[in-house]
Amino acid sequence: MTARIDHLVTSGTFALDGGEWDVDNNVWIIGDDTEAVVVDAAHDAAAIEAALDGRTLRAIICTHAHNDHIDAAPALADATGAPILLHPDDLPLWRQTHPDRTPDAELADGQELEVAGVRLTVLHTPGHAPGAVCLHAPRLNTVFTGDTLFQGGPGATGRSFSDFPTIVDSIRDRLLSLPPDTVVRTGHGDSTTVGAEAPHLQEWITRGH
Structure with a gap:
């Protein structure tokens, strides 16, 4: 069966x-007709479970641990039996939202996850959050960037646990090296491509150092 990407928008705080x-x-839901993984279980576990449409959920992958990206993760895990995966550097943020429930396994830079014949490579991209990660799926010509890279530039770095020079380094070193036609599927808003964002990012790189 052919792997595909399903997209759901949920709303919350x-x-x-x-x-x-x-x-x-x-x-983002990546998989085929029988199995899938979820990237960022935001706000509405019931809606995400409905979008799975009976497929086996292999993992709930957290791009980072800001509450709006993880608030529905425990409920979705309880409903499906899927493990929650998070980079350990984001545990302090995770505990602000879920003090009584820890993730089930750690994400590490270079780790490879596979679902429906698609390999997702974990790219540690700190800056927006210490444990922020992106997921590169070459077969789908896609990178899932969470809040590291948006259409129009880097994710916000004005709050606790964030750092502007660090996010610029992450984008330059980990994302701009991907093929320019790679589709960037973000944590909020519209998708873009690596090639479309690269010229703007060069300006921010210069400004940030």
Whole structure:
């Protein structure tokens, strides 16, 4: 069966450093008709489970541990039996949202996950959060960037646990090296491509050092 990417938008609240903002999150489901993984279980476990449509969920992959990307992860894990995967550097953020539930396994730079014949390579891309990761799927010509890279530039770095020079280094070293036609599927908003973002990012790289 042919692997595909399904896209769901869920809505909720992002909370950090005492502030709250209404947000729409992209939830990405990669798989075929029998199995799948979810990238960022945001806000609505029931809606994500419905979108799985009976497929076996192999893993819930967290690009980082801001609450709006992980708030539905435990409920989805409980409903499906799938493990939650998170880079350990984001455990302090995770505990702000889920103090009584830890992730089931760690993500590591260079780790390869496979579902429906598609290999996802974990790229550790700190900056927006210490344990932020992107997932590169060459066969699907896609990289899932969470909040590291958006259409229009890097993710926000003005709050706790974030750092602008670090995110610029991550994007330059880990993402701009991907083929220019690689589709960038983001944590919020519209998709873009590596090639479309590269010229703007060079400006930010210069400004950030």
